Amino acid sequence: MSATGALIDGTVLLAENNILLSPEFASRVQFGWTITVHILFAALSIGLAPYIVYFTWKDVRSDDPAYARLREFWINVFAVGFVMGTVTGIPMSFQFGTNFPRFAEVSGELIGGPLAFEAKMAFFLEAVFLGILLFGRERVSDRTYVLSSILTGVGAWLSGFWILVVNAWMQTPRGFELVRRNGMEIARLTDPVAAFFTPRMPWMYVHMMNASVIAVTLVVAGIAAYFVWRKRDSEAWNTALRMAVVVLLITAPLQALHGDAYGRHVADTQPQKFAAMEAHYETGQADLHLIAIPRSLDALTDPRTDTLFTISLPGLGSFLASGGDFSAEVVGLHEYDENPPVALVFWSFRLMVGLGFLFVGLALWGGNRLRKGRLSDSGRYLRAMMLSSPLGYVALLTGWYVTEIGRQPWVVQDVLKTSDAVSRSLTATAATGTLVAFVLLYLALLAAFGAVLKWLIEGELERMGVRTVDDTSRPRLPWVSGDD
Amino acid sequence: MTELLPVDRYLVDSLPTIWFGVVVFSLAMYVALDGLDFGIGMLYATRDEHERETLLSAFGPIWDANEVWLVAFGTTLLAAFPPIYARLLSGHYLLSIAIVMGLLVRGVAPELREQRDDPDWRRRCDRLFVFGSTVTPLLLGVLVGSWAFGTPTLSAPSLLTGVGLVALCVTSGAAFVAAKTSGSLADAMVRYGTTATVVYLVGVVALLAVAALANPSNVRALLLSAPALGAVLATVSFAGAGLAAARLGRHRLWFGTAFGLSFALVGLVAALLYPRVHPASGLTVDAAVVSPLALNLTTVLGLPVLALVLWYFKFLYGTFAGPVDGANA
Numbered sequence: 001m002s003a004t005g006a007l008i009d010g011t012v013l014l015a016e017n018n019i020l021l022s023p024e025f026a027s028r029v030q031f032g033w034t035i036t037v038h039i040l041f042a043a044l045s046i047g048l049a050p051y052i053v054y055f056t057w058k059d060v061r062s063d064d065p066a067y068a069r070l071r072e073f074w075i076n077v078f079a080v081g082f083v084m085g086t087v088t089g090i091p092m093s094f095q096f097g098t099n100f101p102r103f104a105e106v107s108g109e110l111i112g113g114p115l116a117f118e119a120k121m122a123f124f125l126e127a128v129f130l131g132i133l134l135f136g137r138e139r140v141s142d143r144t145y146v147l148s149s150i151l152t153g154v155g156a157w158l159s160g161f162w163i164l165v166v167n168a169w170m171q172t173p174r175g176f177e178l179v180r181r182n183g184m185e186i187a188r189l190t191d192p193v194a195a196f197f198t199p200r201m202p203w204m205y206v207h208m209m210n211a212s213v214i215a216v217t218l219v220v221a222g223i224a225a226y227f228v229w230r231k232r233d234s235e236a237w238n239t240a241l242r243m244a245v246v247v248l249l250i251t252a253p254l255q256a257l258h259g260d261a262y263g264r265h266v267a268d269t270q271p272q273k274f275a276a277m278e279a280h281y282e283t284g285q286a287d288l289h290l291i292a293i294p295r296s297l298d299a300l301t302d303p304r305t306d307t308l309f310t311i312s313l314p315g316l317g318s319f320l321a322s323g324g325d326f327s328a329e330v331v332g333l334h335e336y337d338e339n340p341p342v343a344l345v346f347w348s349f350r351l352m353v354g355l356g357f358l359f360v361g362l363a364l365w366g367g368n369r370l371r372k373g374r375l376s377d378s379g380r381y382l383r384a385m386m387l388s389s390p391l392g393y394v395a396l397l398t399g400w401y402v403t404e405i406g407r408q409p410w411v412v413q414d415v416l417k418t419s420d421a422v423s424r425s426l427t428a429t430a431a432t433g434t435l436v437a438f439v440l441l442y443l444a445l446l447a448a449f450g451a452v453l454k455w456l457i458e459g460e461l462e463r464m465g466v467r468t469v470d471d472t473s474r475p476r477l478p479w480v481s482g483d484d
Numbered sequence: 485m486t487e488l489l490p491v492d493r494y495l496v497d498s499l500p501t502i503w504f505g506v507v508v509f510s511l512a513m514y515v516a517l518d519g520l521d522f523g524i525g526m527l528y529a530t531r532d533e534h535e536r537e538t539l540l541s542a543f544g545p546i547w548d549a550n551e552v553w554l555v556a557f558g559t560t561l562l563a564a565f566p567p568i569y570a571r572l573l574s575g576h577y578l579l580s581i582a583i584v585m586g587l588l589v590r591g592v593a594p595e596l597r598e599q600r601d602d603p604d605w606r607r608r609c610d611r612l613f614v615f616g617s618t619v620t621p622l623l624l625g626v627l628v629g630s631w632a633f634g635t636p637t638l639s640a641p642s643l644l645t646g647v648g649l650v651a652l653c654v655t656s657g658a659a660f661v662a663a664k665t666s667g668s669l670a671d672a673m674v675r676y677g678t679t680a681t682v683v684y685l686v687g688v689v690a691l692l693a694v695a696a697l698a699n700p701s702n703v704r705a706l707l708l709s710a711p712a713l714g715a716v717l718a719t720v721s722f723a724g725a726g727l728a729a730a731r732l733g734r735h736r737l738w739f740g741t742a743f744g745l746s747f748a749l750v751g752l753v754a755a756l757l758y759p760r761v762h763p764a765s766g767l768t769v770d771a772a773v774v775s776p777l778a779l780n781l782t783t784v785l786g787l788p789v790l791a792l793v794l795w796y797f798k799f800l801y802g803t804f805a806g807p808v809d810g811a812n813a
Contacts, residue, residue: 086591088588093562097569097574102570104562111562115562116782119560131549140803182767192777
């Protein structure tokens with residue numbers, strides 16, 4: 001099997017002219033890319049919201065200038081992130097119509113309601129009260145101002161709820177029957193409770209919300225660690241760092257434990273995805289690969305037990321999937337006609353789990369230092385937190401890839417294939433063209449967000465008095481200078 | 485919940501029509517509210533640095549919430565009439581993608597502008613802001629025109645709708661800014677807004693003439709129906725009242741008439757789309773609507789929230805009522 005063939009089993013890659021991408025493949029990559037960027041900002045809103053509420057509340061309640069600083073800095077980040085979340089969110093639901101119209105038409109009764117509720121119940125709430133939060137400090141009372149921060153946060157978390165209602169339904173669809181309408185077999189809603197609260201819904205909601213909090217907490221911790229490293233006695237940023245470590249102590253172990261049970265649920269409800277996560281091809285006893293190292297380039301794109309150097313626990317895959325039986329039979333990928341791109345799912349899963357354990361380690365390390373009251377003394381810990389700050393997002397994205405790519409070839413599990421959902425009128429030229437445009441536009445957007453974050457950090461350094469406007473002598477990064 | 489909601493009949497017989505109305509209402513709110521944002525974005529090109537800051541102060545707190553009406557429109561259409569959503573967007577692929585990209589540029593540019601005190605940077609962001617604010621309503625108008633008349637993207641009715649929407653947005657934006665400022669800025673808004681209203685009226689007349697002559701998707705009969713004629717009459721009345729209010733310095737009233745103009749335009753579109761809600765394929769409201777249980781559920785959960793949303797907007801606009809911060813500085 002060729003390298004590309006293994007990555008995208010069953011999907012026609014190129015259009016007939018062999019230059020442009022096929023409409024189906026271009027649509028899939030486009031949706032994957034646009035959701036990858038959108039999810040960064042969506043998770044930022046969800047994860048940062050509790051911090052914003054806390055800082056706003058403390059700022060209004062106490063005269064402590066540290067909280068005023070923290071509120072101002074993070075509301076700025078939140079505001080820019082929210083705008084980017086809005087403008088990258090609109091293309092998501094649009095693409096259900098433009099690129100996957102058959103998905104919209106077949107599952108409209110099931111996904112349309114939740115998406116409409118998301119807009120009406122959550123999105124409006126968030127957008128309206130963020131306007132108050134950003135521009136209304138002098139125009140509303142303290143109480144209304146704090147309430148606006150809470151409502152903005154509630155909007156973000158409610159938004160996640162309805163989106164995950166839709167996504168969980170795509171994983172474990174319930175509460176519908178297939179009927180013919182307008183010459184097409186469509187899903188008709190029969191039981192709203194079953195359709196909204198599918199078996200996957202609670203798993204997904206807890207895992208995704210917690211992942212967002214962890215991702216943002218690591219960003220908060222990394223930035224706070226940087227400021228503390230630049231100015232050890234900064235009251236505001238020591239406070240932020242302590243807070244982040246405490247939040248991580250709760251959320252990181254919870255995510256690891258929850259993820260373990262979630263895996264068992266996936267094995268029950270989506271055995272094909274579970275097999276792809278472990279690259280388990282032959283039906284029979286499944287091992288759990290604790291560590292897998294590719295022995296060749298082929299193993300990267302087509303992971304098999306004989307091409308990987310693995311440290312495995314024999315039978316533990318079976319044990320997890322069956323809930324206690326080491327020799328239970330786990331269905332292998334060879335049993336299916338079409339499989340998801342196994343390599344992407346297998347490696348994404350390994351990366352996510354490995355990072356999850358790293359976060360638990362960072363939390364325990366920080367907790368221990370916090371207990372001794374020496375959190376900011378250690379240059380090594382500050383460095384570790386700075387280096388780890390983007391890793392929560394890496395874990396969140398790879399987890400999302402496992403969920404969404406692992407569901408392929410289905411867009412709605414066992415109901416509608418992705419290849420059948422793609423627009424019939426879409427040309428390779430149009431699909432490839434918009435993909436290129438989205439890639440360029442979103443790269444520019446990410447660069448702009450990175451630049452804004454950099455300017456905000458520079459502004460804060462100036463305010464802290466550790467950097468002047470004309471300061472041209474750039475400080476060396478801490479892992480270069482080594483100041484233990 | 486299935487015991488509480490009828491499964492095989494709509495809560496009221498006219499529920500599909502009511503939801504057609506909710507879809508239309510959401511689109512009208514979007515055109516009226518984000519229309520004023522687009523208008524501000526276009527008028528922005530004509531202002532100096534100080535007045536640009538004033539325009540951004542008016543724009544800042546409200547645009548994001550206004551833009552959500554587009555999402556409300558899209559998701560309501562999907563929830564009530566999935567085949568229309570699918571056909572409309574997949575049938576206008578490049579146009580739809582270009583609209584979301586235009587919205588992206590329009591939304592991000594002013595946010596980025598404020599992050600850096602560098603004239604070059606600001607000039608670049610300003611250009612993008614004006615570009616996004618101009619192109620998006622133009623393309624949106626073309627999309628709505630193609631939808632309502634069942635015509636291709638590049639056709640006279642579609643393009644005229646696009647140009648008309650741009651003029652309407654300038655009218656809304658000018659009236660809004662005039663109501664929130666005073667002095668030379670407000671005077672300039674009256675000049676631009678008056679011109680835009682006249683351009684809009686000419687555009688609507690041209691559109692109606694072209695549509696009646698070319699008669700795409702047999703719209704001539706619909707154009708002569710009472711609802712369509714009512715929408716045209718409302719357009720002329722609101723435009724006339726708006727011109728008078730602008731001249732008399734009654735700027736809040738003027739903004740009210742601009743709001744009415746937006747609703748009249750979308751009302752005209754609705755008159756063309758009912759009951760044949762997708763003229764290009766001939767699909768009707770009754771053929772496209774979801775099953776009773778799904779629509780009943782969306783009604784029970786969605787309609788009360790829509791009322792709440794309207795209250796949010798009252799609160800938001802109330803909070804930022806009166807002169808813009810720094811307008812008289």
